[in-house]
Amino acid sequence: MSDLLAKYAALEQLLDQVDDSSSDTYNEATVAEVAIRHERITRRMEAIGNRRILEVSDRDAHRAVGCVTLTEFLQTKLRITQPKKRLKEVQALEPMHALTGEKLPPVCPNTARELAAGSIGPDHVHAVLDVMAKIPTAVDPEHRAFAEKTLAEFATTLTPKEIAAAGVRILAHLDPDGTLTDDRDRARNRKLNVGCQDSQLMSKLTATLDPITRALFDVVLAKWAAPGMNNPDDDQSPKGDHGDANAELLKQAADRDCRSQSQRNHDALKALLDAAVTGGLLGQSHRGLPPQIIVSITDAQLREHAGVARTATGTDLPISEVVKLAANAQTHLAVFSDVTNEPLFFGRSRRLASPAQRLMAFAKYGGCSKDNCQVPFAHTEMHHAEQDWADGGLTDSSHMAPACGPHNRAVGNEPHQWTTEKITDGPDRGRYGWRHNTDPPDALRANQLHRIDELLERYRNPPEAVLALSRAFDITWPRAHLYPAA
Template sequence: MNDLLANYAAIEHILDHMDDASSDAYDEETVAEVAIRHERIMRRMESAGNRRILEVSDRDAHRAAGCVTLTEFLQTKLRITHPKKRLQAVQALEPMHAMTGEKLPPVCPNTARELAAGTIGPDHVHAVLDVIKKIPSAVDAERRAFAEQTLAEFATTLTPKEISAAGVRILAHLDPDGQLTDDRDRARNRKLNLGCQDSQLMSKLTATLDPITRALFDVVLAKWAAPGMNNPDDDQSPKGDHADADPQLLKDAADRDCRSQSQRNHDAFKALLDAAVNGGLLGGSHRGLPPQIIVSITDAQLREHAGVARAATGTDLPVSDVIKLAADAQTHLAVFSDVTGEPLFFGRGRRLASQAQRLMAFAQYRGCSKDDCTTPFAHTEMHHAEADWADGGNTDSTDMAPACGRHNRAVGPEPHQWSTEKITDGPDRGRYGWRRNTDPPDRLRANQLHRINELIERYRCPPDAVPTVSRAFDITWPGFELYPAA
């Protein structure tokens, strides 16, 4: 262990000297060679890093670093941008343990060898793995191994994009008639991914649909995406499907419809989701909240029709869109006991938080209360933060905080576990903060990620200025609930 630490210390020492090194005294050929050697060394370090990650996984060492899961360790401590892809590479390139304890050879030994030699990089690895995942299950182990060997050899000279193109030809060779692909392969490759919102608050949806899902979606598009149907820019456009629409009304709407087929598909999908949310298909509750759009907004944003509101699911909505939602909702004050009389303090009378308590917690936290956790409120549980229910804790709004499942289960008395305590001063006063049991008492941290707007306003306000108190409201649609934030 000492040798390993000494080696890494030596690498860091060398890097310190390299930071100040200059290539001015070398000719162009040497400068190019230095750049090539640098990248090769970086790729070799990627391979060594995979072994370090596997060691952390085998020994649950992420707990010693204060992380509940290995993925959290990769994200927060190793600062890896795509932790799931990195773990897939580790599982494919490193010798894993079988259920019985013995070590198994790497799934992709040739790719692992090339990465360790520095001849390929992580992007080449992911391109190879993407092709390997598409090999039909019915292909025998010998031909599968040959395909991996061929791809690894190609990777030493081809770009990742060219590897994918070569993979298409390899897959065609392995299954020329398309007869080996079966339901197992289709089930393994099905996916639907919703990307992050961009600067325009738009999101990219990508999917690989199995045949039945594609057929069902085609039926929906045939009816709901027909010209003139579900057009948000046309008040006279028929909604839903066109079975009950007046033929002349539909024809007139179609004549006015200037949308592309892609835009009609989008609007049909939107109408389908609206029907599911507001038609009772999702039931009456999800984690104690109504399965509807719930947003948090200030009265200043309502007056000015400007800004961005945060939904309980973590989605940002322009206030202009919130106003449109509010137009179709029935508004009423809710949640706070001094407004509606709803009980917010149950003591030991019940274990689970009420819907009113959940909505109040959303107004205060917006998401998981654990610092640096990005889980939105709709995917959290109510954590008995003052004292666990098993230890005599109360189901009172003042004693609870939202926490995602993995962090809720991370609270406990063990050294690697966490504790929660209410913050008594500063801008986070009244909220619960988190600290590891081995941390000093003053290291209590609140989650700021879900309240970025508040942080911006705090820094914009001069230190000696008296902040203007602004009432905040939380809104559900439909049933559009407004209540002042804590």
């Protein structure tokens, strides 16, 4: 064991001792001091952890433990819930290497020093970084450095929200007339994020729009979100924009319209996206599939009108909404019955999978087949899982499995790579599993993230279902199989 590993082992033993200790006999001042010291040490560990992450990145050490990308390492091995945010912290606070090899000083040295001292935490750090990201590129390095030093000092006494407020004052001081901000700054700060679905399957959309995008959006909303337009609760509501709508019908629909402006904006965006998907604006194909809403459901779900269906892009839809799509006879509901009329076995006659083969793979896997990979099916490639195409593999439906780009390229014979193998028994029989090329060989694992309904169906007894879910998601558990023997 190396000296560094020995020190971490000693630290874990010391943590066990601290965990077993009680503060019952101490006075209130000592109890408060213990809590303060605990948080300061926790923040110092964050700074040391950043250094460890940078070392892994510099040496591609994540590949030694079976992770294809650094982000995957942070998610699965370090269990960091916001890996991109943590990497942003590392890049700003740690000395990075230049293209020529020498080490550069940290972008935010004062913020890095305060985190290392434990006087600020990660939330303070990101509040500082958010302000620094808004400083115009035309501001000279001296003023930028002064802003970072000031913010770092503020962070030792202010809350993250107060740091943001102080940042507004600093930005106003650096660019009082707003003349330094240019197109580069606006381009750098543009963003649009779609949040995860909540318990009601709703998603939060957040965006920072550049001026032209805002102007275009305003034009769209002026027509598509007008009162009475695109109202899903009104069968007589005109669809699209109101240019061709009958004026009297539009007036009557507007009188019946009880939606708020925010709801009309939502419905306008929904109608616009529907027009883009059904109107052919997205072309004929995306990764071998039609660019439409493709849903995989079971006969029981359709018969009982209950449950949640998964789309090829990773969205969960209530079965009631799936039935509405089918009832409207629109092209954005793909059915799998037509696939049986298409060939699924091509041997060596072609390398790329056909749309029918991809639809079959979506129904079988739901997304990337690599265990614990969250990439939805629409963003995967078809991997020759039995034998690589270059080694004589066949483009047959039974010999392929979906894999995202990074994992598809991670298959090989090197120790840091992966092997795919068909599972021959148990609940995942017939699917391909993945194993890391270790000695002794790693366990063969299937991906359960895209087939939660199937997982719950196997375990109708609630305690068993909870156990199965915890096994499927907690990759830190050593296990030979994801499920107990049937």
